Amino acid sequence: MPDVAPFSAGLTARNLAVARGGRIIVDGVDLDLAPGEAIVLRGPNGAGKTTLLRALAGLLAPAAGAIQATGERVFCGVRSATKPALTVDENLRFWARLYQSGEIESARNRLGLDDYAKRPAGHLSTGFLRRLGLARLLLSSRPLWFVDEPTSGLDKDASAIFEGIIADHRKTGGAAIIATHETLNAPGARQLELRNAEAAA
Amino acid sequence: MPDVAPFSAGLTARNLAVARGGRIIVDGVDLDLAPGEAIVLRGPNGAGKTTLLRALAGLLAPAAGAIQATGERVFCGVRSATKPALTVDENLRFWARLYQSGEIESARNRLGLDDYAKRPAGHLSTGFLRRLGLARLLLSSRPLWFVDEPTSGLDKDASAIFEGIIADHRKTGGAAIIATHETLNAPGARQLELRNAEAAA
Amino acid sequence: MNAFAAIIVRDVALAFRAGGGALQAASFFALTIVLFALAIGPDLTLMQRIAAPALWTGALLATQISLEQIYRPDREDGSLDVLVETSDTLAFVALAKAAGHWLSTGLVLIAATPVLALLLNISGAALVPLILSLLIGTPGLSLIGAFAGALTAALPRAGLLIAIIVSPLYAPILIFGAGAAAAGAAGDPQYSANLMLLGASSLFAAVISPLASAAALRFNLD
Amino acid sequence: MNAFAAIIVRDVALAFRAGGGALQAASFFALTIVLFALAIGPDLTLMQRIAAPALWTGALLATQISLEQIYRPDREDGSLDVLVETSDTLAFVALAKAAGHWLSTGLVLIAATPVLALLLNISGAALVPLILSLLIGTPGLSLIGAFAGALTAALPRAGLLIAIIVSPLYAPILIFGAGAAAAGAAGDPQYSANLMLLGASSLFAAVISPLASAAALRFNLD
Amino acid sequence: MANNAVKRTSLYDFANPVRFEAIAGRVFPFALFGALTLGALGLYFGLFNSPADYQQGDTVRIMYVHVPAAWMALFCYSSMAASSAAGFIWKHPLADVAAKETAPIGAGFTFLALLTGSLWGKPMWGAWWAWDARLTSVLILFFLYLGYMALWRAIPDKTRAARLAAILAIVGFVNVPIIKFSVDWWNSLHQPASIIRADGPTIHSSMLTPLFLMISAYMLAYIAMLLAAMRNEMMARRLARLEDADAVRPASVVEPGAVRT
Numbered sequence A, B: 001m002p003d004v005a006p007f008s009a010g011l012t013a014r015n016l017a018v019a020r021g022g023r024i025i026v027d028g029v030d031l032d033l034a035p036g037e038a039i040v041l042r043g044p045n046g047a048g049k050t051t052l053l054r055a056l057a058g059l060l061a062p063a064a065g066a067i068q069a070t071g072e073r074v075f076c077g078v079r080s081a082t083k084p085a086l087t088v089d090e091n092l093r094f095w096a097r098l099y100q101s102g103e104i105e106s107a108r109n110r111l112g113l114d115d116y117a118k119r120p121a122g123h124l125s126t127g128f129l130r131r132l133g134l135a136r137l138l139l140s141s142r143p144l145w146f147v148d149e150p151t152s153g154l155d156k157d158a159s160a161i162f163e164g165i166i167a168d169h170r171k172t173g174g175a176a177i178i179a180t181h182e183t184l185n186a187p188g189a190r191q192l193e194l195r196n197a198e199a200a201a
Numbered sequence C, D: 001m002n003a004f005a006a007i008i009v010r011d012v013a014l015a016f017r018a019g020g021g022a023l024q025a026a027s028f029f030a031l032t033i034v035l036f037a038l039a040i041g042p043d044l045t046l047m048q049r050i051a052a053p054a055l056w057t058g059a060l061l062a063t064q065i066s067l068e069q070i071y072r073p074d075r076e077d078g079s080l081d082v083l084v085e086t087s088d089t090l091a092f093v094a095l096a097k098a099a100g101h102w103l104s105t106g107l108v109l110i111a112a113t114p115v116l117a118l119l120l121n122i123s124g125a126a127l128v129p130l131i132l133s134l135l136i137g138t139p140g141l142s143l144i145g146a147f148a149g150a151l152t153a154a155l156p157r158a159g160l161l162i163a164i165i166v167s168p169l170y171a172p173i174l175i176f177g178a179g180a181a182a183a184g185a186a187g188d189p190q191y192s193a194n195l196m197l198l199g200a201s202s203l204f205a206a207v208i209s210p211l212a213s214a215a216a217l218r219f220n221l222d
Numbered sequence E: 001m002a003n004n005a006v007k008r009t010s011l012y013d014f015a016n017p018v019r020f021e022a023i024a025g026r027v028f029p030f031a032l033f034g035a036l037t038l039g040a041l042g043l044y045f046g047l048f049n050s051p052a053d054y055q056q057g058d059t060v061r062i063m064y065v066h067v068p069a070a071w072m073a074l075f076c077y078s079s080m081a082a083s084s085a086a087g088f089i090w091k092h093p094l095a096d097v098a099a100k101e102t103a104p105i106g107a108g109f110t111f112l113a114l115l116t117g118s119l120w121g122k123p124m125w126g127a128w129w130a131w132d133a134r135l136t137s138v139l140i141l142f143f144l145y146l147g148y149m150a151l152w153r154a155i156p157d158k159t160r161a162a163r164l165a166a167i168l169a170i171v172g173f174v175n176v177p178i179i180k181f182s183v184d185w186w187n188s189l190h191q192p193a194s195i196i197r198a199d200g201p202t203i204h205s206s207m208l209t210p211l212f213l214m215i216s217a218y219m220l221a222y223i224a225m226l227l228a229a230m231r232n233e234m235m236a237r238r239l240a241r242l243e244d245a246d247a248v249r250p251a252s253v254v255e256p257g258a259v260r261t
């Protein structure tokens, strides 16, 4: 795919509804994301943050409404998308090839994974596995990021690193939507609350 | 097994060393846990918190040193130990039978899972799956708890619920060691820090 | 309900859920026979000659592919920790797991046998010894298989390993089982001798497997 | 290296890692034959008669049990999201996955065939058509199988479904393949006809499978 | 497990790795030399200085390679199981390594028996392979070896691999007689054992001399190969440990603020 110049990157959703397991989870969402902007998505458990993120990232077909994205999108969820049998570097290399971009070393180094480069991902601790998953955002070099609970399992340093990564991403005109329950230091980020968690059937 | 009276429950570790993947991860740990006491275990990613917890819980054989536990132990890790194909209630019932104790309803209700009682665990959101995992602590009605990153993925209400559960557990003379990166409101809990994380080979 | 029963009940329930292992084993069994019949082509006498061996081999393969599911999922989702926590003697847990596996695999295979026997036009007289041999032999398969599953519980994909580990140990049961089925069909006096040896093999497995499995599980917790 | 190659390389690498699927298929194949021989009893003439069908059935079963591993792991660990994100046309991804599967399964099975042919003492003259039929047929098995895997990627344990979906689709390949091997060994003129039909089936699969798989995958991302 | 602690200390006295290195270093050359000379002698007697079989002709000479190999296949599996048991009970690394390194050697002998056997079979039975009892049981034995080695390979953590593989070796060993019996039961075409028999050997003595020369040669070769392999493994492990030692700084519990050094 042609790499869209990050600057023009943006996203709009109008009257969006998303279903999961045959049930409408989120409904009537209107949302605009401008280049360089960040949205922190909050809400109680089961509110539909993950569902909404996946829909905005184009991984779930909307049940109703429309999504318009200028620029390529990357979703980074709770599942790290790593192969335990492959080493950290092998996982990174595979992603770099898929996205046809990114330098492995700089991404690995940025997330403090250098010591683990040759270790199988299956031997990483919770937090380091999370870091490896987040490294994919850097490799993708795509403008629109959708990140689900990035800092859960991360220690203070790693959380700070991630906040720095988001800041840099926005400086270059990238945009991000981040779902989290934790305090996240993202200056000037819009806070968006998902309410009325569905009462289960 | 005979249910040890909670009051007498305690744990001591002397000069404990734990290996993982054939490598010594944690070394020279001396630790005392008295009835009614709680320890919050902190430390950077990869320091060995999970490893230490599993060893103290009796799930990893120590490489050196000794552990003495009076009272039964229960470990609650990041993996929720639930079966996605079984409903919330079925998962709870199975545990209740294994531990030969606990009322399903009260545990389910305490963690706000009532709406999901008849739903397959595989359809739960991150946070609600975590809640289900934590419910096992209540069902076990064992005095010594070892909990790994309990509040990651939980919303504020759920975190508060968990803090309440710990408080009640301590009131009845139970004790707990909790590994976490997040702020945890546990009055009078001892803070322990794991340091000198290994630099990987 | 005590823990022993609880484990069996849960595993059987899981096996019969959508995507569970019970019907999978049965269908794999059936398809093995059907496909093999297709490959051979229409030759009734030949069919009859190889019916018992084919069915026994099919049952063994169907069991083998289900072995990975006995312990690995429990290890991955943390359930194994809970089982270890709550058992004084892990060998009983291992026995319960093996029993659960037999109820949801061996028994199902036996239930499917008559239909397949019809397909391979096995006579009613030949069917009885076949079923009997399976009834006596399959518990041994589940027990030995559970041990292989316990050994490899910590490995992400152990199918290969399990197959290699288990096949030599399965050889006696297969030989006596298929032998009994064939002898029984032919009215051969060796019939009862084969059944005895088959039963002995299963009993032997019932003694060794739980202990060996328990020992193996202890080392697969980290 | 482009994405298409990257996917193949990674899948083959994973398959040959300890616990990977490649050797698993081969050993399952070999053990199927050995166990079947044990079940039949030492009867060389009978074995020779059923060698080709047994080998073809074994190869098909070995392929079938590996199908679940094509897409489900990627779906579970989130890799499938990444594959979808990074591909303009998902059909190419599907083709790459099928190719990777054949390289790490079909090819390995073919490599193992000569040794097994020895055990079933198949003559050299009969071996050539057998290998040839497998070379032409197994890609079809991988392609069709990958489609079944894509359909069931979202199911925790789809072995049953895959077997049921795949077997009717495999029937033609099995019939033409085993037919070709047998005809070739007997110097039967139908040999070439069988091979033609076999090749046609594989080609057909090569056209349909990637498109169908891509469509199926889109519905399995939730 | 309590009494093991006692045994363990005493065992370490007898077989600590360092002393093993020394002993192995001294024994190895003799074993190797003996293996080569006896092997040469055995082959000489076998090929040139013993009668051809009246019905098998010169092909009978394959026996001098084949039979000892077959016996070693069985012997190696027994010793593998024995050292596995020792390693499991006394947790002694040397025993683990001995078991681990015996496996490929035993598998090698097994393969040699299979190979020479089928080479022998071609002239004898007109087929490379026959589903004869002994052939089949040796084939199954070969699978037992493969399973054991595959398990070692699959588990990265050496200590855990040792324990689990030991369990497998022991279970397999207990089953060997059952397998052998079942296969014999299944088929009894192969000629009856004519060397190990209550009424003594029936083979001509001029055949026995080279046979026993070859058997002792195989045994010495096994010892030599085992010692060499064990030494390499021990060194490799020490290297790995050294690498880890400076790479790994284990963590420990400290009260907040204080940093443990």
Ligand code: HEM
Binding pocket: E063, E066, E067, E070, E071, E113, E114, E115, E116, E117, E118, E119, E120, E121, E122, E124, E134, E135, E136, E138, E139, E191, E192, E193, E194, E195, E196
């Ligand atoms: C893969 C092929 C074969 C294998 C694995 C095999 C296995 C064995 C084994 C395990 C032994 C030693 C055990 C014992 O002596 O009780 C043995 C001995 C022997 N085998 Fe084989 N065998 C094979 C093929 C053959 C063939 C083709 C012949 C020739 C007809 C043959 C003739 C003998 C003889 C003469 C002995 C030693 C005398 C005796 O103990 O009976 N073997 N074989």
Ligand SMILES: Nc1ncnc2c1ncn2[C@@H]1O[C@H](COP(=O)(O)OP(=O)(O)OP(=O)(O)O)[C@@H](O)[C@H]1O
Binding pocket: A020, A021, A022, A025, A043, A044, A045, A046, A047, A048, A049, A050, A051, A052, A198, B122, B123, B124, B125, B126, B127, B128, B153, D222
């Ligand atoms: N695969 C699924 N099938 C059916 N329902 C699902 C599925 N996944 C999630 N749900 C339901 O959708 C609702 C929203 O789930 P979602 O994961 O989006 O919530 P969330 O806001 O991310 O919660 P959390 O903060 O716990 O992650 C929940 O009620 C959940 O039960």
Ligand SMILES: Nc1ncnc2c1ncn2[C@@H]1O[C@H](COP(=O)(O)OP(=O)(O)OP(=O)(O)O)[C@@H](O)[C@H]1O
Binding pocket: A122, A123, A124, A125, A126, A127, A128, A153, B020, B021, B022, B025, B043, B044, B045, B046, B047, B048, B049, B050, B051, B052, B198, C222
């Ligand atoms: N199964 C394993 N095999 C080998 N090494 C492992 C294994 N599990 C963990 N480790 C290593 O042990 C060390 C400690 O891991 P552990 O999970 O205990 O850390 P942690 O303190 O829990 O980290 P986190 O805060 O990220 O959860 C890490 O360096 C990790 O690489």
Ligand SMILES: [Mg+2]
Binding pocket: A049, A050, A051, A148, B125, B126, B127
């Ligand atoms: Mg979520």
Ligand SMILES: [Mg+2]
Binding pocket: A125, A126, A127, B049, B050, B051, B148
């Ligand atoms: Mg941890």
